Amino acid sequence: MNIENQFTELYNTYAPKVYKLCLGYASGVDEIAKEWQQETFIKVWKHRNSFKGNASISTWIYRIAINTCLGDLRKSKRKFQPINESILTTPMDSNSETSTDKDIQKMYSCIDQLTKNNKTLILLELEEIPQATIAETTGISHGALRTRLSRIRKALLKCITNGK
Template sequence: MITEEEFTRIYYHAAPKVQRLCLGYASGNKDLANEWLQETFIKVWTHRKSFEGKSSVDTWIYRIAVNVCLGNLRKSKQIITSENVHMIDIPIEDTDENDEKKINTMFECINQLNEQNKALILLELEEVSQSTIAETVGLAQGTLRTRLSRIRQSLLKCIKNGKR
C-alpha cells in the first residue's frame, strides 16, 4: 500500500508528465488537462491499496491517466478543435506565430490518431521509456517500436501535408 508520504512524493514526480499526457489528449486545452490530472490522482489515491507492485508505480499511474482521458473523451464525445485549444505554457513573447501554428498542427494531427496510437505517441513525447510504454499498453517491445515508427511517419505526413 502507498502511504501518504509516498503518495506526495509520487505526485510531485509524476504530475508534470501526467499533465502533459492529459494535455495531449485534450489537444492543448489546459483546463481540461488539469481536470483530468486531478481525476487521475484522485483515482491513484482512492485505489492505492489495490496497487500490487506487479509493475512500476509510473506504469500504473500512466495506465490510470490514459483510462481517465479516454473515458472522459468517450463520455463527452467531444471533438476538440483548434478553436478551443489553449496553448502549452509557452510564454507568448518567447514564441512566434509560426511556432504556435506548428504546435496547433501537431495537436490536430495527434488528435486524428486512434486511441491506442494517441496513447503511444503521447507517452513517447513525454520521454517515457519504451519498456514502460509497452507494459502500460500491453504490447511487446518489438511491436511497440514498429507501431511508434509508423505513427511518427503518419504524423510527419500529416504535419507536412495536412493529411494522415
Template sequence: MPQQELFNNIYQTHYDKVHRLCKGYFNGHEGMAADATQEIFLKVWQHLDGFRGEAKLSTWLYRIAVNTCLLQLRKPATTKEIKTEQLPDVVAEEYNPVTDERLKKMYGCIQQLDETGKMIILMVLEGVEYSAIAEVVGSTEETLRVRIHRIKKQLSTCVQL
C-alpha cells in the first residue's frame, strides 16, 4: 500500500480517538486538543516510513499521541489566553447543566492524576485494548488491570467531593 493511502487510512481510522485523547490531556480545551492532534498526525506522516512493525500500528500512534500531549503541556505558554465565558463545543438540542458540570468535574479529576495514570484512563475511556495500553505504558496486563481499578476508585472519590 502506498504511503499516502496508508496515512489516509490511519488518519480516518484514528483521528477521533486521538482527538478525544488530546481533549482529555488538555482538560477539554478544544483549541489545544485540535492543535495537538494536528501535530500528532504531522509526526505520523513524517515518521511513517520509520515504523518498524515491532508493535501494533495503533500502539505506535498512541505513544506518539501521549508523548506529543505531554510535550505540549510542558511547553511554557508563549501567548496569553484571554479568558472568556466558556461555551460548549457543540450545542446539544437539550442542554443539561448537570451533565456538563459532571464532565467538567471528571476532566478536573483526571487532570489531578499523574502522567501515567492520566494516559491509562484516557486510553481506557477511548476503548483501547488493555494489551495495547499495557504495551504503551510498559507493564503487564495484570498490573494494568490493578492500576485501572485504583485509578477508577480515585476518580470516583474525587468526583464525589
C-alpha cells in the first residue's frame, strides 16, 4: 500500500474522533472544529516521518489534535461564550433543535467550565478512546486517570442536573 493510501486509511479511521475532540474544545462550534481537524491532519501528513512508533499512532494523532486546539486557543485568545442557558429553557417549535441537541449543548457548556487538563481527559473519554491510550497521551498513570475521570464525571453530572 502506498503512502497516500495509508494516509487515507488513517484519516478515515481517526478523523471522526479528532473532529469530536476538536468540537469539544470549540464549545460545539462546527466551523472551528472542522478547521482544527483539518489542521491536525495537515500536521500528521507533514510530520509523518517523525512518528517513531514509541507510542501508538492513535496516541500520536490525539496529541497533535490536542496541541492544535490548545495552541490556537492560546494564540488567538479565542474565547467561546458558554451557551446561553435561556436557549435551553425556551420552548422550541418543531423545526428547531430537538431535546437531544439541547442536552448536547448543555453538556458542552458544562465541559467548557472544566480546567484545560480535565477538559482534555473527558473529551478523549467521550470519544471512547481506551483509558490506557488516554493515560499514555497525557502522561498520567492509569490509576490516577481513572480517579480523575470519576471526579470529572461527578462534576459534569452535577453541572448538567443543577446548572452549576
